[in-house]
Amino acid sequence: MVITDGTARAAGVRLGMKRGGVLTLSPETEMHERDAAKEAAAQREVGVALMRFSPEVALLDEATVVVEVGASLRLFGGLLALCREAKAVLGALGLTARISAAPTGQGGWLLAKFGNRRVLKLASLEQRLAALPMMAVPEVRPFGDWLSGLGCETIADIRRLPRAGLQRRCGEHLLDSLDRAFGTAPELFDWLELPPTFSARIEMPDRLEDADGAVFGAHRLIVQLCGWLCAKQLAVTAIRLLLEHERGRDAIEPTSIDIALGEPTWKEEHLVRLLKERLHRIELAAPVIALRLDALKVESAAPASDTLFPEPGGSKEDHARLLELLVARLGEDNVLRPAPTADHRPEVANRWVPVTLKSKQQALPLGLPRPTWMLDGPVRLLMRQHRPFYGSPLRMVSPAERIEAGWFDGELVTRDYFVAQGEDQSCYWIYRERVSSRDAEEEQRWFLHGLFG
Amino acid sequence: MSTATVTAEEIHPSLWRASQLARGRGRVVETGYPVLSAELPGGGWPVGALIDLMVQQAGVGELRLLRPALSGSGNRPVAFVQPPHTPDGLGLSYIGLPIEQVLRVKAQKTADALWSAEQILRAGSCGALIFWAQYAQASSLRRLHLAAQSSETLFVMVRPLAAVQDSSPALLRLALRPSADGLTVDIVKRRGPARAEPLSIPLQPTPVLLSRHARLSRRPLAEVAARGVPTEVVI
Numbered sequence: 001m002v003i004t005d006g007t008a009r010a011a012g013v014r015l016g017m018k019r020g021g022v023l024t025l026s027p028e029t030e031m032h033e034r035d036a037a038k039e040a041a042a043q044r045e046v047g048v049a050l051m052r053f054s055p056e057v058a059l060l061d062e063a064t065v066v067v068e069v070g071a072s073l074r075l076f077g078g079l080l081a082l083c084r085e086a087k088a089v090l091g092a093l094g095l096t097a098r099i100s101a102a103p104t105g106q107g108g109w110l111l112a113k114f115g116n117r118r119v120l121k122l123a124s125l126e127q128r129l130a131a132l133p134m135m136a137v138p139e140v141r142p143f144g145d146w147l148s149g150l151g152c153e154t155i156a157d158i159r160r161l162p163r164a165g166l167q168r169r170c171g172e173h174l175l176d177s178l179d180r181a182f183g184t185a186p187e188l189f190d191w192l193e194l195p196p197t198f199s200a201r202i203e204m205p206d207r208l209e210d211a212d213g214a215v216f217g218a219h220r221l222i223v224q225l226c227g228w229l230c231a232k233q234l235a236v237t238a239i240r241l242l243l244e245h246e247r248g249r250d251a252i253e254p255t256s257i258d259i260a261l262g263e264p265t266w267k268e269e270h271l272v273r274l275l276k277e278r279l280h281r282i283e284l285a286a287p288v289i290a291l292r293l294d295a296l297k298v299e300s301a302a303p304a305s306d307t308l309f310p311e312p313g314g315s316k317e318d319h320a321r322l323l324e325l326l327v328a329r330l331g332e333d334n335v336l337r338p339a340p341t342a343d344h345r346p347e348v349a350n351r352w353v354p355v356t357l358k359s360k361q362q363a364l365p366l367g368l369p370r371p372t373w374m375l376d377g378p379v380r381l382l383m384r385q386h387r388p389f390y391g392s393p394l395r396m397v398s399p400a401e402r403i404e405a406g407w408f409d410g411e412l413v414t415r416d417y418f419v420a421q422g423e424d425q426s427c428y429w430i431y432r433e434r435v436s437s438r439d440a441e442e443e444q445r446w447f448l449h450g451l452f453g
Numbered sequence: 454m455s456t457a458t459v460t461a462e463e464i465h466p467s468l469w470r471a472s473q474l475a476r477g478r479g480r481v482v483e484t485g486y487p488v489l490s491a492e493l494p495g496g497g498w499p500v501g502a503l504i505d506l507m508v509q510q511a512g513v514g515e516l517r518l519l520r521p522a523l524s525g526s527g528n529r530p531v532a533f534v535q536p537p538h539t540p541d542g543l544g545l546s547y548i549g550l551p552i553e554q555v556l557r558v559k560a561q562k563t564a565d566a567l568w569s570a571e572q573i574l575r576a577g578s579c580g581a582l583i584f585w586a587q588y589a590q591a592s593s594l595r596r597l598h599l600a601a602q603s604s605e606t607l608f609v610m611v612r613p614l615a616a617v618q619d620s621s622p623a624l625l626r627l628a629l630r631p632s633a634d635g636l637t638v639d640i641v642k643r644r645g646p647a648r649a650e651p652l653s654i655p656l657q658p659t660p661v662l663l664s665r666h667a668r669l670s671r672r673p674l675a676e677v678a679a680r681g682v683p684t685e686v687v688i
Binding site: 315316318319321322323325326329330333334335336337338339340346349350351352355361364365366367368369370371372373374375376396397398399419421424425426427428429450451452453 | 509510511512513514515516517530536537538539540541542543544545546547548552553555556557558559560561565568569572573576577578579630631632633658660661662663
């Protein structure tokens with residue numbers, strides 16, 4: 001037994017127990033094999049995610065990650081705020097940690113073994129470290145019995161022993177390690193190297209039937225992506241989330257969610273919101289067993305604007321982010337901008353295109369009296385006493401505008417448009433269908449096509 | 454009595470007597486219609502608050518009423534959320550709206566529309582948001598009103614005339630009805646005394662293209678139109 005949770009402890013399960021002993025105490029205990037590879041992967045995930053605070057991150061023994069934040073304290077608003085943010089990052093990864101800070105890496109490592117301690121001065125670090133049990137130092141452990149035989153309990157006791165004798169008996173590593181912790185010897189770390197491209201994958205603990213459930217997993221990947229982006233000083237413009245389904249005999253192609261961003265970004269919050277909206281919309285063909293996130297396109301990050309007075313109502317980037325968010329939830333065809341074309345037929349001229357589509361503005365005729373609202377399809381009007389009727393008899397208040405076009409693409413319209421006014425003074429844009437002389441005997445057909453908003 | 458001589462606004466700037474208009478503390482946008490501005494607290498459309506426009510049907514002239522305020526929002530985009538019909542690009546430019554600023558958001562569900570409106574208000578990057586809603590719960594209205602307060606966006610909701618009966622957290626509520634040369638505006642709610650008589654606001658450009666003179670000639674207009682009107686009578 002390496003680690004237990006509260007319920008298990010209440011049932012009497014203690015660390016160091018054997019499987020048989022645990023099962024005797026409480027047969028319902030759920031036990032998992034310790035998986036060193038998974039632990040190493042999780043540690044690496046944490047390391048990558050913490051890169052947002054500093055590019056100098058080292059993965060050390062006993063599931064500890066050391067981050068050199070000395071240069072980042074101002075940027076993140078002080079040590080306390082930084083620790084809080086680091087805690088939030090770890091929370092997003094689904095992990096908890098003891099977070100300590102110290103002027104030396106080794107000192108921080110030792111403090112973190114015993115709780116959340118933040119120490120800024122070397123003198124106070126010395127005080128704190130001295131009180132720690134000596135077994136916290138890994139180099140001491142092989143000599144544990146011997147040292148306790150000498151009456152040593154804390155690190156201070158070891159430091160009081162004569163250095164020369166200690167070095168002769170225990171080797172130089174013990175003293176070295178202590179010196180590094182107390183800041184009297186230089187420290188060297190193997191800083192974490194990042195791959196040039198980003199691709200991360202996590203396996204789901206369970207088969208997911210519902211795409212919404214993947215949000216948490218996707219958030220974990222995004223946190224890593226943001227750490228990677230910050231360390232590389234890059235911003236992402238396209239990402240792809242692959243939802244992997246069952247492998248084996250009935251393997252299905254992974255569902256892929258491509259997200260293209262209008263503005264390069266490295267903000268976790270924005271990416272998570274976009275993914276959430278997209279995941280909310282998709283229907284899963286099969287249960288999901290793993291997620292993979294790839295950064296498809298990156299570019300170097302632009303520094304934040306240093307304008308003294310920010311524009312009221314947000315910047316252009318804010319607007320671009322808003323559009324992305326709307327597109328992510330509503331779909332591209334529902335967030336539109338006008339792009340009228342040069343055509344005589346009003347329904348063809350009134351073209352709306354997705355905001356994401358870049359197209360050239362066409363030169364348009366000015367001063368054409370057109371209604372503000374166009375009905376999706378013309379509505380046939382009733383006739384009363386040979387006059388069009390819509391709620392009340394309509395009377396014409398404009399001369400006719402004849403539109404005859406479309407013979408070239410098979411959608412011929414031959415219409416005379418009028419502005420008509422009802423008895424309640426509201427105006428309508430109506431047209432009379434012109435018919436060939438052959439059908440002239442029939443009653444004229446009038447249609448409502450627009451409203452003047 | 455000494456209390457009678459103390460004016461309300463001397464005690465606190467956001468106090469006013471029931472008989473006077475509130476002195477707007479927030480920013481306002483000029484309406485472009487002096488008759489209307491004179492009746493609104495602060496002398497314009499309040500920014501960062503819910504404004505209710507209640508229309509009998511789409512197309513009475515609500516966009517032409519808002520047009521001066523919309524073009525006055527500088528270069529910031531104007532969002533139309535869930536408009537009742539397809540807005541016509543040429544028609545918008547005809548009444549004087551810069552169409553490259555227009556953003557149209559279609560939403561299948563009311564929940565989506567409310568969500569979009571809230572996101573647009575929270576982002577605050579749009580100069581104006583016009584939101585058409587057939588039906589809105591009081592709680593969603595309050596939520597939108599709150600979102601609007603944190604932004605610098607002119608937020609107008611266009612709702613059916615029947616909504617006049619319902620309560621609303623809006624700062625300003627106007628009922629619009631078409632009239633011969635524009636709109637009749639009833640002020641349903643404002644921070645100030647109730648106003649019984651409606652305002653008449655002429656709107657430009659009017660869709661009525663035949664000149665007044667031609668209409669006074671009392672000829673049956675359908676016939677005139679059918680025969681073709683000489684170009685002189687066209688404005």
